[in-house]
Amino acid sequence: AEKFGFGKTATAEEIAGWDIDIRPDGLGLPPGEGSVSEGEALYEQLCATCHGLFGEGEGRWPVLAGGKGTLTEERPTKTVGSYWPYASTLFDYIRRAMPFTAPRSLTDEQVYHITAYVLYLNEIVDDEFVLTHENLAQIEMPNKDGFFVDPRPDAQNTRCMKDCADPKTMKIEGTLKGITPVGHFIEGADAPAASHEGQEELEREK
Amino acid sequence: AEKFGFGKTATAEEIAGWDIDIRPDGLGLPPGEGSVSEGEALYEQLCATCHGLFGEGEGRWPVLAGGKGTLTEERPTKTVGSYWPYASTLFDYIRRAMPFTAPRSLTDEQVYHITAYVLYLNEIVDDEFVLTHENLAQIEMPNKDGFFVDPRPDAQNTRCMKDCADPKTMKIEGTLKGITPVGHFIEGADAPAASHEGQEELEREK
Amino acid sequence: GGVAGTVFASKAAASSNLPPMEPTWGKMLGHGVVEYPYGQPSKYESHVVRRTVPWLTAESISSISMSPLHDLKGIITPNGLVFxxxxxxxxxxxxxxxxxxxxxxxxxxxxxxxxxxxxxxxxxxxxxxxxxxxxxxxxxxxxxxxxxxxxxxxxxxxxxxxxxxxxxxxxxxxxxxxxxxxxxxxxxxxxxxxxxxxxxxxxxxxxxxxxxxxxxxxxxxxxxxxxxxxxxxxxxxxxxxxxxxxxxxxxxxxxxxxxxxxxxxxxKFSFVQETNSVITNPCPENPIKNSGLIEIEGLAWSGRGRIKQVDISFDGGVSWVPANLKGLVLSKSLTRFSLVTKWNGQPWLLQSRAIDETGYVQPTLKQLREARGGNSIYHKNSIHTWKVANNGEVTNVQIS
Amino acid sequence: GGVAGTVFASKAAASSNLPPMEPTWGKMLGHGVVEYPYGQPSKYESHVVRRTVPWLTAESISSISMSPLHDLKGIITPNGLVFxxxxxxxxxxxxxxxxxxxxxxxxxxxxxxxxxxxxxxxxxxxxxxxxxxxxxxxxxxxxxxxxxxxxxxxxxxxxxxxxxxxxxxxxxxxxxxxxxxxxxxxxxxxxxxxxxxxxxxxxxxxxxxxxxxxxxxxxxxxxxxxxxxxxxxxxxxxxxxxxxxxxxxxxxxxxxxxxxxxxxxxxKFSFVQETNSVITNPCPENPIKNSGLIEIEGLAWSGRGRIKQVDISFDGGVSWVPANLKGLVLSKSLTRFSLVTKWNGQPWLLQSRAIDETGYVQPTLKQLREARGGNSIYHKNSIHTWKVANNGEVTNVQIS
Ligand code: HEC
Ligand code: HEC
Ligand SMILES: [Ca+2]
Ligand SMILES: [Ca+2]
Ligand SMILES: [Ca+2]
Ligand SMILES: [Ca+2]
Ligand SMILES: [Ca+2]
Ligand SMILES: [Ca+2]
Ligand SMILES: [Co+2]
Ligand SMILES: [Co+2]
CATH class of the missing domain: 3.90.420.10 (Oxidoreductase, molybdopterin-binding domain)
Structure with missing residues (x-):
């Protein structure tokens, strides 16, 4: 088909500024390197308030380390070390989104340092390790073989119309009480109940 | 079909309060009467500021009288006398909607008086006339035969695809300038241009 | 031909929000959920509003305002902009x-x-x-x-x-x-x-x-x-x-x-809104800014049922070409039509003509005036003309 | 059975806005056109808002809010209420x-x-x-x-x-x-x-x-x-x-x-939102207030295409009856279903089960848990159960 011809050709320089993504095979990595030791200082300064000194997560903020072997447990802890299949994802995510309140504020070198340190916190590299654009793709993550392509549809229901279940063995479980925001069921409390702050207040008053 | 049975039966009293409509045959008229002479005082007090002492309309408010014989003219004046087919419509409308700022504020008797007076302003009744629930339906309005049921579709176009008009005899007329609100075409004047007041200001500035 | 989008270009050139730079909004956090329990349009859309023609009525209480059809997409009118x-x-x-x-x-x-x-x-x-x-x-x-x-x-x-x-x-x-x-x-x-x-x-x-x-x-x-x-x-x-x-x-x-x-x-009892249509792009508010391919787009509707066909004329109704209906074609609903063509600065007298499922063809203004004169106020559903000048400006004209 | 609409009745009884009286709003003028160039809902609808579950996330900046499905009609979500x-x-x-x-x-x-x-x-x-x-x-x-x-x-x-x-x-x-x-x-x-x-x-x-x-x-x-x-x-x-x-x-x-x-x-790459449905009337927010005829109503949707059929069970999935689809039935769109029946205070275990054009049948919770356990977080499209008590109250329960 004839092209519309709208828009302008992107220059290499324009692309370079926005092309921040990294792939497992290392494609996209900027040249550079970073050490666990320099990462420690940066992490403690920029990340630890939320994610904890050891990646254990402060309060309700995400846990970054630990949880190995918990994936089959009742309450799995999914972390960089226990769950993530590729180290590239860590570099990519820190560079695109962290620290939370100041995304895109780190230099590439800082990202290398901090990535190295978070890998260290997860016992994936030792404290001497220097992460580079050349060795990142070679790092083997503990859960690298933990993923497979979605096989759905998996559950096979049929359109049964009669005697589809046995009423005698049926078990009916009610709702866990006290966990839903119900502020808006209270007369006059509608608007505040919709927000985090308003809800918390209402929950306290219960 | 089975009825849903929702809602409650309306009582005669409930219906009476809301059943305000009048028909050409007089159906719906409340018992009562009103005179041109008493209507004059009421009209001058309650209606004339907008509609003019003689129904000629103040400023841009509606004209209520005059205009007879203008319906075939370039600029017809459609009034109670020149256009309306039934007197019942006048009683009905005054009772349901006038005076503009205080609808449903008149007593039935006041509506009779004022209706009589507006008919008088239109030279449909004389100054001695007393309008009653019994004679209203008999009043013959000048334009009573002026209406016929919509005969559309009237214009018959066809789906011509080629040589459908003669470009040589085509007359193209442009827009009358200065009449459209164009305030919103002026940079930064968007919101006020949307209102009556804002628009008037912008028009003045032009 | 074509008008250069000058305001647009100059503002952008001065900005540090363009590639290769990281825009300011990429370097900070925005507001959280239920900051607006009931949401509002972007502040950059404040020009998309209902507007009135003040001289039509004595005041605003018994009056009318119009929907900004030139800014609307699809067939749904958002509730805030319904006339x-x-x-x-x-x-x-x-x-x-x-x-x-x-x-x-x-x-x-x-x-x-x-x-x-x-x-x-x-x-x-x-x-x-x-x-x-x-x-x-x-x-x-x-x-x-x-x-x-x-x-x-x-x-x-x-x-x-x-x-x-x-x-x-x-x-x-x-x-x-x-x-x-x-x-x-x-x-x-x-x-x-x-x-x-x-x-x-x-x-x-x-x-x-x-x-x-x-x-x-x-x-x-x-x-x-x-x-x-x-x-x-x-x-x-x-x-x-x-x-x-x-x-x-x-x-x-x-x-x-x-x-x-x-x-x-x-x-009396002239109830039906007969078959009608209008081109929404281009139109006076949406002039043509560039030469090249352009989607002529518009709305058709009929109180008589479904829209069956819309035709477009570039020469004031001398010749016509069929447009495509796009999206849902529902009875007594707005229906979108579209025709992709090229504009290279040539003047146009743009018209659209809708045909409904009963075969009714939207009439010309001349036909309507012949049938009804000029004082009937209501139900003017005639073919509408936009004049496109060679600089891309669009004005409302009438052809007789 | 049935709960008396007591708040409703008492407020109304005290009011002079009911027939035979002329309501206050019939005796005065309201605001004019473009008072709100971009319109807003009635002040009486201020309870129809998005809401969040605060404990789901640490704060509101990276969080989620939900649409008030119980108050929505038709298939369009108004922009102010999109989750x-x-x-x-x-x-x-x-x-x-x-x-x-x-x-x-x-x-x-x-x-x-x-x-x-x-x-x-x-x-x-x-x-x-x-x-x-x-x-x-x-x-x-x-x-x-x-x-x-x-x-x-x-x-x-x-x-x-x-x-x-x-x-x-x-x-x-x-x-x-x-x-x-x-x-x-x-x-x-x-x-x-x-x-x-x-x-x-x-x-x-x-x-x-x-x-x-x-x-x-x-x-x-x-x-x-x-x-x-x-x-x-x-x-x-x-x-x-x-x-x-x-x-x-x-x-x-x-x-x-x-x-x-x-x-x-x-x-990984579990992209599709599989066929799903839920009953919106009655539901916890919309309890049954009166005995008699009732429209069981709900929404069905499928990321796999069109909804073909929705069935309803009143006994927790033992027996099923077909519901009607109403309004537009579009691919990958919300679709409304409806069944008019009678309620006279009997307890119900209400369920809906959607089937899409490929023949996929919405699964039971048991089937989903058997296939996936309890830790998969996403894609829970199982048949949902509302328990209707004999006073008309509706609660969320699970059947296994
Ligand atoms: C102010 C709090 C805060 C700070 C400071 C912060 N983070 Fe985060 N971090 C978050 C939040 C919140 C998320 C989850 C964001 C989301 O999913 O929307 C997150 C997510 C992450 C994740 C992904 C976790 C997962 O399991 O998917 C990583 C990795 C991470 N942060 C690393 C860092 C690093 C490295 C720094 C410092 C350079 C940092 N964060 C600073 C709040 C913070
Ligand atoms: C404050 C101004 C105002 C006053 C006072 C007022 N009117 Fe009106 N009247 C109007 C307006 C405005 C309309 C048009 C309303 C509309 O169409 O929305 C109108 C319409 C009418 C019409 C219909 C005109 C037509 O051509 O359809 C009649 C009849 C009328 N008024 C009679 C009266 C009478 C009788 C009174 C006094 C009892 C009265 N009005 C007081 C403003 C006024
Ligand atoms: Ca890339
Ligand atoms: Ca330390
Ligand atoms: Ca009546
Ligand atoms: Ca006098
Ligand atoms: Ca377009
Ligand atoms: Ca209903
Ligand atoms: Co009409
Ligand atoms: Co998924």
């Missing part, structure tokens, strides 16, 4: 105290609460509503310099409510019943006579629009909807329906909403 | 400075302005968007006491934009191109890998919703829309599309949006 027409302003009705009374020639007169009405099985339908005065300022000549004013008394929503026929079944119409008077609860107590045939066909008693309860301007909490008929019959703030054996000839069906012919006689 | 999901809050983007860059394995990388994008021929389609975590709090047990929280991460709009395939044609994909990375301009720079097959099928690059420009919360001025796929893939504030030969395995497709199975392994 307004009031006769006594917008009443603030408490839904718990609103009632619908149905009485007259019925077996059992009933008063419904909103809760009662919402218990009935509901239907949801996408339908346009148009004021019969839409375009009425143009009978005697081109007057309006923008699409919003030539065609903006027109909107289209998904309406939810109860078929009137279901409610009439509930009260039981007596055999003599032939007409229905519908009345509003606002200060105008707007009233219109509706033939029973329509009421039993597709009239709805509506409480919601585009998924949420009606907006106050649209009759909250209850309105009538007569699909495809002049908007005025779709009584807002509906409070009463009376069944009778004859029409009422009230003010809105005699003094107003009748169509005066050149011989001094007038058409 | 929200942000990872770095809502950026305030100047549309004149927003750019979409398409590059990677392409013949010619292009940067588009919004104006460029809006010049392409547009399409408008009604599609639902659902967060794959919708209902996710219920994997291990019934936790949420209201429909808004069990199913409200779901909305449906008419979206307008350009098919991604058209833009990909414009840049020219190289033969090795198989995946596309989509990236947002917000602080999260949210990124997802989309298989080229989907991109060439029905993915849209969207700038408008329900007739007007996108709301800030929905990606103003530009977003991706992958119809029927998990909402997270429909990147908002879209700024970049890169064509590559392999997926990127970014944080949102590894750490998140993968489904952990009982054996400790996890499903």
């Amino acid at each position: 307004e027409r009031y006769h006594a302003g917008v009443p603030q009705i408490d839904p718990e105290e609103h009632r619908l009374m149905i009485h007259g020639l019925v077996e059992r007169p009933i008063i419904f609460t909103m809760e009662d009405l919402m218990r009935f099985p509901s239907v949801s339908e996408i339908k346009f509503i148009e004021c019969p005065a839409n375009g009425g300022m143009e009978w005697k000549g081109a007057q309006m310099e923008a699409l919003q004013f030539t065609h903006g008394m027109l909107s289209c929503c998904e309406w939810t409510g109860v078929p009137l026929r279901v409610l009439l079944d509930e009260v039981g119409i007596k055999p003599e019943g032939k007409w229905i008077l519908a009345e509003g609860a606002d200060g105008a107590h707007m009233s219109r006579s509706i033939p029973l045939e329509k009421a039993l066909d597709d009239t709805l008693v509506v409480y919601a629009q585009n998924g949420e309860m009606l907006r106050p301007e649209q009759g909250y909490p209850l309105r009538l909807l007569n699909p495809g008929w002049e908007g005025n019959t779709s009584i807002k703030w509906l409070r009463r329906l009376e069944v009778g054996d004859k029409p009422w000839y009230h003010r809105e069906e005699t003094s107003k909403y009748t169509d005066l012919m050149p011989d001094g006689r007038a058409r | 929200e999901r942000y990872h770095a809050g809502v950026p305030q983007i100047d549309p004149e400075e927003h750019r979409l860059m398409i590059h990677g394995l392409v013949e010619r990388p292009i940067i588009f302005t919004m104006e460029d994008l809006m010049r392409f021929p547009s399409v408008s389609e009604i599609k639902f968007i659902e967060c794959p975590a919708n209902g996710g709090m219920e994997w291990k047990g019934a936790q949420m006491e209201a429909l808004q929280f069990t199913h409200g991460m779901l909305s449906c709009c008419e979206w307008t934009g350009v098919p991604l395939r058209v833009l990909l044609d414009e840049v020219g994909i190289k033969p090795e191109g198989k995946w596309i990375l989509a990236e947002g301009a917000d602080g999260a720079h949210m990124s997802r890998s989309i298989p080229l097959e989907k991109a060439l099928d029905d993915t849209l690059v969207v700038y408008a919703q329900n007739g007007e420009m996108l709301r800030p919360e929905q990606g103003y001025p530009l977003r991706l829309l992958n119809p029927g796929w998990e909402g997270n893939t429909s990147i908002k504030w879209l700024r970049r599309l890169e064509v590559g030969d392999k997926p990127w395995y970014h944080r949102e497709e590894t750490s998140k949006y993968t489904d952990l199975m009982p054996d400790g392994r996890a499903r």
